[in-house]
Amino acid sequence: MKNIFLVALMFVSTIAFGQKKINKLSKQEKKDGWELLFNGRNFDGWRAFKGDKISGWKVIDGVLNNSGVGSDHGGDIITTKKYQDFELYVEWKITAESNSGIFFHADEDKGKAIYETAPEYQLLDDKGWPTEFADHQYSGANYAMHVPQNAKVKPLDKWNTTKIVVKGSHVQHYLNGKLVVEYELWSDDWKARKAKGKWKNYPNYGMSKTGYIGLQDYGGLTQFRNIKIKEL
Template identity: 65%
Template structure:
């Protein structure tokens, strides 16, 4: 097996930065606790999809118990082994109209995605069903990206506008709002994508995308939330949702 020394060194440096950040987190004041809801959030109807301790709200796509994912100091890590679609996970509960919030970061040259309205049993891969909010190492990806492949994109459909990711060792903040056909992608406090499912524009974009032959892609009006295990380490925390 050919070893990419440069990439391995980048990954090692990144792990050192992560270890340092975990150490600093241990010194943080209690009011910065992750994976918790404030009293106001509870009153507004928010619920945690991840409490930092267990994966009881999640299952493997088209499968059962989650395998390969780890919880490290309250942070959910995908397998990070470099296998393509090694074990995507979905929420056990289905959602129709909702606001989803989470924080995430990727390791160098890694990418993942957040899916919604995911359906099981009718497709073999999560991306053949639910639309994808793209997560990727924008600045360090080794090959040229299409506009619709940058973080915050509706993958291969809508390119993010004026999107800015934070430095790779910091946490990005994502909001995904779905209400009927209306969808908004927010990244670090800025709305970067907005579209209408099943509109003429949406069908035209689908016809000219990799989803052209995927009849079930984006067609469901309700479904699971999904997180992708796509190759390389991606980390998630503060995953919360409220139904609209």
């Protein structure tokens, strides 16, 4: 009986400890310059793209949920602060047949929709999507530009980790601890991919050197937590 009690106590302690760590920075992270972008309680530090009031999104039990019914010009949200060079960390979980993304260097003045200016780190239900996508449309991709290499998403009930590192023109995408995409903004290769692909008619796509971090409300439910950034 004593052993059962100890196991139960350890289990409860583990849960409590795990909850305590959600949307919190450690002393070392604070010392290293990390900033929490989502406090787990409300939308402080966020607003709607091209607007102020956030619509459809909810904060439930420390988790940021998009509306689940977004559209092409849906309720995408952005940080109230602009960032240039940074390391961004996000944990995310997606529901069946859902599609979302993380944007950076978003510029409200040069595009009607967030994707018209901001490169996108793609989030997708890779295994359950009902139709076949192009290789550059799966999780971890630089959407419609660069194909992720050896990217593996976790089962739908598990949290994935994303890290995006932007330093000057150099960008790295990490998915669950693995480097899956690496590219140079504004390079000859970048310009060539842009000219022959989805963004050929969007001259301002990927051209800004600073801008907002954004989360997409496109189709299906995606959840986010532990969103933090360190400026470089």
